[in-house]
Amino acid sequence: MSVEKYLKPNVINQIQRLDLRAQFVVKGFLHGLHASPLHGLSVQFAEHRRYTPGDDPKNIDWKVYAKTDKYYIKKFEAESNLNGFLLMDLSPSMDYTYRQELTKFDYAICLAAALTYLMVMQHDPVGLITFNDAIRDSLPPKAKRQQLASILSVLANTRPSGKTNFAKISRQIESMLRQRSLLMVFSDLLMDDPADLDSLFQLAYAGHDIILFHIMDEAEVHFPFRGAYRFTDPESGTEVDTDATGIRDAYLRAVEEFREELKFRSLKARVDYLPLDTSMQFDKALTEYLIHRRLRT
Secondary structure (H helix, E strand, C coil): CCHHHHHCHHHHHHHHHHHHHHHHHHHHHHHHHHCCCCCCCCCCEEEEEECCCCCCHHHECHHHHHHHCCCEEEEEHHHCCCEEEEEEECCHHHHCCCCCCCCHHHHHHHHHHHHHHHHHHCCCCEEEEEECCCEEEEEEEECCCHHHHHHHHHHHCCCCCCCCCHHHHHHHHHHHCCCCEEEEEEECCCCCCHHHHHHHHHHHHCCCEEEEEEEECHHHHHCCCCCEEEEECCCCCCEEEEEHHHHHHHHHHHHHHHHHHHHHHHHHHCCEEEEEECCCCHHHHHHHHHHHHHHHC
16 A cells, blocks of 8 residues: 555644644643653752643743843753554454545555654654554654654554454553554554553553544444444454344444443543544544643643
């Protein structure tokens, strides 16, 4: 699969629009994630930097202000760059699309490209982990501009396959992390046992910052099917013939309850949950999320 598929003009334009519309938000968003919980305890002073909107005013060095009439923040060693990881689910269900141009996996790659672009422009290191029942590929976090091409190269040559095991993967990821990290998870979260997600939430309890991008196909969310229809389980290949019109209301209620449960569980674990479907422009969805995140922090 060619990297150029994810660097088409319309995708590039969306990423560039995202940068122009949200750059002030992203700056505060990422800096907010860097804030050390150890301030006032055992951190070591490193240097000053200019105050930017969104910084905590209590960290302003008023002595420097008195001398320069400018606001500067005390920067501590514990504020070193936060490592970001894109965690990409490779379960077969991610390779599905009904009538959209992009599969769920393709949509996730476009989101990942946008986030990688924004982070490296902020000089924030970002890496990649792809997984199903085990970690398949991993790239260490880097803040260089070439990292976008490196990440897209891996993803463009990867196809979803195998059964995802969140419990096993979360333990493996936890053993890999050497410092507090930002974990951006891209998945449709279609799993046999929802309790498997608890292991992912455990990473949040361990101090890591998690953003859960719940990506569903537009048809999975809005159910456009009518009459007699044959559905195929993308994980098992099992086919089921049913009356799509007759089950539509019950199905839509189940999807809404599923998303609400995930939202509740994420809130409880202090995980950011963002439900998406492939009909949504990813730049608009991500910008709205970043603004929401910035207002909340």
